[in-house]
Amino acid sequence: MINKVQIADKAYWIGKVDDRKVPFHRLVLEKGTTYNSYFLDTDKPTIIDTVDIAFAGEWVKALAEMVDLKRLQYLVVNHVEPDHAGAVGSLMSKAKNAAIVTTEKGKEFLIGMFKLQNAKFIVIKDGDTLDIGGKTLKFLETPYLHTEETMVTYSIEDKILYPCDQFSTHIANYELFNDSAKEDITEDFKVYYSLIMHPHRPYVKDMLTKIKRLDIDMIAPSHGYILRDNANKYIELYDEMSTLNTKKNLKALLLLSSMTGNTSKVAQSLAQGLNEMNIENTVVNVKNAEMETIIASAKEADLILVGSSTKYGDMIGNLEDVLKELTKLDLSGKFAAAFGSYGWSGEAIEVISDYLNSTNATVLTTSYLIKSTGAEDIRLPLRVAFTPDEASKNLCIRTAKAISEVLLRA
Ligand code: FEO
DSSP: OOOOEEEETTEEEOOEEEOSOEEETTEEETTOEEEOOEEEOSSSOEEEOOOOGGGHHHHHHHHHHHSOGGGOOEEEOSOOSHHHHTTHHHHHHHOTTOEEEEOHHHHHHHHHHHOOTTSEEEEOOTTOEEEOSSOEEEEEEOTTSSSTTOEEEEETTTTEEEEETTTOOOOOOSSOBGGGOSSOOHHHHHHHIIIIIGGGHHHHHHHHHHHTTSOOSEEEESSSOBBOSOHHHHHHHHHHHTOOOTTSOOEEEEEEEOSSSHHHHHHHHHHHHHHHTTOEEEEEEGGGSOHHHHHHHHHHOSEEEEEEOOBTTBOOTTHHHHHHHHTTSOOTTOEEEEEEEESSOOHHHHHHHHHHHTSSSEEOOHHHHHHHHOOTTOOSSEEEESSOOHHHHHHHHHHHHHHHHHHHHO
8 A cells, every 4th residue: 555644844755665575686675675755745746756666556546646647747766776766657657747857867767768758857967956846956966876877855945865775774664764663773774785885885975975065854765764863873874884994904916927018007007096095015027026925925915916918818927837826825815806908819817817716815806896896887807908098097096996995895
């Protein structure tokens, strides 16, 4: 059943409680969840987010009993995943006078999902406001929390933040507000954060910087409890949980063999990224180093990055001898990855990866980085074509920073 619960003057929760064991990404939500949608019954009636696609028909029908759908002026879409935007298509087919308010990426995704080419869109930019006839909404772009298009909506007069997935909990609660919860929700709130938001930690910090400028009395997220009591506690928890422990004394070793100096430049940019994350690092061209020294450094390192240029489909110089020695060591608990500059093929990078995979270090891959840091634009092993230009150098620096995130969290 979908009903209407007042949360502020002319502001209502109109969500759906889903008390099944809900399949969600790669999880099963044992405690179920809710899909919180909000109705601002102002002179220009506005909906903020919808519900899961499985409940779209039921939800639109219930909404039509609350308001003449032709009166709806705005549908704010903070996030396009189907558990919140699932009813956008059904609603827009009936709410003929409504405009969808979302980010540029949100518009692109919604058109792709629901074939809404002919719908009216208001594309927001960070900080834009919208008068909805008795309330003013302010929109902040908060990308990658947890997908590219995400934004949050702040109702200025009500001092309510509508952040969609952010600040959510996965609990099929019927009490709605955190101060009515039967038990302390802090642990569930933290678990949600770790699973959904923490991989995108740097973006959490950006979001917090923006919302800390707002005067927030209540947080009305899209799953679980509305945080009416002590909203600031939950903002502080996000701040605390997204702060990395930079006091760890971590060490990285970068081993390389470079034909023309390009792989060496890649290593220098990686070192720059590690330095910016306060990871102590040593760059060693294996041509000039004693095997004993290399092995001693490898034993001490928390991260071993190994790079080579490619010649005749293989790595160059004496790097292979070094890798053979590495495979004899106990590298458990350490992380490793391959890198290199190449002209047209770059096989050396793959050969190095094979060697690293035969050690007992954790070899970092693209999917490992995505799952643990949310860095979707980084590829590992790291391959740079020809001489690194400014864009490639920046990519190397960002790669090193993403790898540092993994180390700092381990
Ligand atoms: Fe609750 Fe990202 O969906």
